[in-house]
Amino acid sequence: MKKFKTESKKLLDLMINSIYTNKEIFLRELISNASDAVDKLYFKSLTDTDVKLSKDELAIHVSFDKDARTVTVSDSGIGMTKDELEKNLGTIAHSGSLEFKTENDKAQGDDVDIIGQFGVGFYSAFMVAKEVRVVSRAFGSDEAWAWVSDGVEGYTIEEAERTTNGTDIILTLKDDTDEEKYDTYLSEWGLKSLIKKYSNYVRYPITMDCDKTREKPKPEDAGDDYKPEFEHYTECETINSMVPIWKRSKSDVTDEEYNEFYKSNFHDFADPARTIKVHAEGALTYDALLFIPSRAPFDLYSKDYKKGLALYSSNVLIMDKCEELLPDCFNFVRGVVDSADLQLNISRETLQHNSQLRAIANKLEKKIKSELEKMRDNHRDDYEKFFEQFGRGLKFGIYQSYGMQKGLLGDLLLFYSAKQQKMVTFEEYTAAMPTDQKAIYYAAGDSTDRLAKLPVVNSVLDRGYDVLLCTQDVDEFTFQTMQTWGEGESAKELKNVASGDLGLETEDEKKAAEDATKENEGLFGAMKEALGDSVTKVAVSTKLATAEAAPACITAEGPVSLEMEKILSQMPDMGEAPKSDRVLEINAAHPVFATLKAAQEAGDAEKVKTYASLLYNQALLVEGMPLEDPVAFANAVASLMK
Numbered sequence: 001m002k003k004f005k006t007e008s009k010k011l012l013d014l015m016i017n018s019i020y021t022n023k024e025i026f027l028r029e030l031i032s033n034a035s036d037a038v039d040k041l042y043f044k045s046l047t048d049t050d051v052k053l054s055k056d057e058l059a060i061h062v063s064f065d066k067d068a069r070t071v072t073v074s075d076s077g078i079g080m081t082k083d084e085l086e087k088n089l090g091t092i093a094h095s096g097s098l099e100f101k102t103e104n105d106k107a108q109g110d111d112v113d114i115i116g117q118f119g120v121g122f123y124s125a126f127m128v129a130k131e132v133r134v135v136s137r138a139f140g141s142d143e144a145w146a147w148v149s150d151g152v153e154g155y156t157i158e159e160a161e162r163t164t165n166g167t168d169i170i171l172t173l174k175d176d177t178d179e180e181k182y183d184t185y186l187s188e189w190g191l192k193s194l195i196k197k198y199s200n201y202v203r204y205p206i207t208m209d210c211d212k213t214r215e216k217p218k219p220e221d222a223g224d225d226y227k228p229e230f231e232h233y234t235e236c237e238t239i240n241s242m243v244p245i246w247k248r249s250k251s252d253v254t255d256e257e258y259n260e261f262y263k264s265n266f267h268d269f270a271d272p273a274r275t276i277k278v279h280a281e282g283a284l285t286y287d288a289l290l291f292i293p294s295r296a297p298f299d300l301y302s303k304d305y306k307k308g309l310a311l312y313s314s315n316v317l318i319m320d321k322c323e324e325l326l327p328d329c330f331n332f333v334r335g336v337v338d339s340a341d342l343q344l345n346i347s348r349e350t351l352q353h354n355s356q357l358r359a360i361a362n363k364l365e366k367k368i369k370s371e372l373e374k375m376r377d378n379h380r381d382d383y384e385k386f387f388e389q390f391g392r393g394l395k396f397g398i399y400q401s402y403g404m405q406k407g408l409l410g411d412l413l414l415f416y417s418a419k420q421q422k423m424v425t426f427e428e429y430t431a432a433m434p435t436d437q438k439a440i441y442y443a444a445g446d447s448t449d450r451l452a453k454l455p456v457v458n459s460v461l462d463r464g465y466d467v468l469l470c471t472q473d474v475d476e477f478t479f480q481t482m483q484t485w486g487e488g489e490s491a492k493e494l495k496n497v498a499s500g501d502l503g504l505e506t507e508d509e510k511k512a513a514e515d516a517t518k519e520n521e522g523l524f525g526a527m528k529e530a531l532g533d534s535v536t537k538v539a540v541s542t543k544l545a546t547a548e549a550a551p552a553c554i555t556a557e558g559p560v561s562l563e564m565e566k567i568l569s570q571m572p573d574m575g576e577a578p579k580s581d582r583v584l585e586i587n588a589a590h591p592v593f594a595t596l597k598a599a600q601e602a603g604d605a606e607k608v609k610t611y612a613s614l615l616y617n618q619a620l621l622v623e624g625m626p627l628e629d630p631v632a633f634a635n636a637v638a639s640l641m642k
Ligand SMILES: Nc1ncnc2c1ncn2[C@@H]1O[C@H](COP(=O)(O)OP(=O)(O)OP(=O)(O)O)[C@@H](O)[C@H]1O
Pocket: 029, 033, 034, 037, 075, 077, 078, 079, 080, 088, 089, 094, 095, 096, 097, 098, 115, 116, 117, 118, 119, 120, 121, 122, 123, 167
């Protein structure tokens, strides 16, 4: 027996136990080797006229024997001589494929796509096998050799039988343990699903003898009571689909094919809303096929959701979900990226250079954005449907990036316009603004119906200015992060109509309100005292200034708005949620104000106290805010009715 060199032994141990995190990839590695071997023979046929070969002869066959506990991967490729078996499999980290690639680099062209490069993949077989037997016959040779090893001490090479050129890799699987069941590799289903998962787009057919059932022919003398009989038979089936759909030119693929690919690969039952195909050449050549789903997966907004695109290199799956390829804000996009140029690390589970991924990710981000813009501008109904499903994530993207994504995402947002009664973009809102309007106004709350009735909203609408009615919890946070919309001089501040100073009133109006507040200092002081810490002050409103408007409203001064306070207080891990600084604004033109004044003048402190509380609670109700003491409020109303 030839022994592995000591370094090799250590390396082998490392290989089997540390490099790969996932045992099942052994099949991917063996199939990739088989594909390389077939590729090399095909290449020979292109360059050597003596080699007569038809493409149909090039195939990879996978089989298993449950009783003998073996899995076999056979190929009709170039095979290995005795020397090559020794050199390629006896030396860990010697890659015959890399040598081949280097030697034939220029001549290879598009027809050959060698996968191997590190010279270690083969040994992953020892993660699942207690013995590996490689029977190989080199092309053009009339002898076959077998290399056999248990993956611990060393290997033997002996003469063997094989009628044609090619290689059989025969794995005798390890015995099952409590943690590890190798039995899954001894089933048609188990092997088929691994082939489909990792090697579906290997360019040569991967065949398996599959178990089938069929109805036996009906005997001619069968009577009326004949019951159909069935029999088992095996049929050699091609398991992989070979040509990756993303490598086919867009004009050759129908929408149905794209949709089917999407649904079967990304487990959705609905067609995607959009399909994006990218082919890039240059410093990094790659293909990408992306899908914008038509509905959000149920777990999109949960912690368990994992974003990412499938990453292929030379048609072999490297990673199911490569996170780096997608920004968080476009986490809903599904799809694949394939590039032969990626520098993989040895386990093929990650890449050596993230800059390559970043370059692709940047390009894809732009592509996704421009596709969404196209949809927004040309197919508004589709876009609104899309936005209903995924808009929340876009808004969250701005908030989460501390506003850095404002440029990327801001113009993709839609909000309900109170004036136009439909969803509008910031662009559309500002385009429809009267020339004297200085800010973009919004109101945040539970429903657009409710918001549309708010006194503060109506006071802004009455001035001829539109108000965006925002009903998602993330809206207000997004607005606060954005602060403004637009560039340079034309940038407009985003203002919550329920915040203190909207800057809408004229200097005269402001002054009149201030004077009225001062004049009624005594009354407002008493009201403030009655309300305690619930409000920071009571003052005359500039927003509510007609007898028809509401008698009072609550606004918030400072960074925390009423709606934010409500949302924050509902968050589970929030602890003591920050509070807004509430101001009770009184409509000085409303008859209730006259009543209050009269009570104050008459020295009826009890009435002032009750009315202050009634006005405050009433304003809370209108805002959709919870009452601090609903029972006391109900009692106060009831006592007025007595
Ligand atoms: N089925 C096969 N037919 C012919 N040669 C093979 C076959 N399997 C392996 N070899 C040879 O053995 C070498 C070592 O294989 P191994 O899988 O360890 O590395 P690799 O494929 O070159 O690189 P990687 O680690 O990137 O997969 C290959 O480079 C190839 O020359």
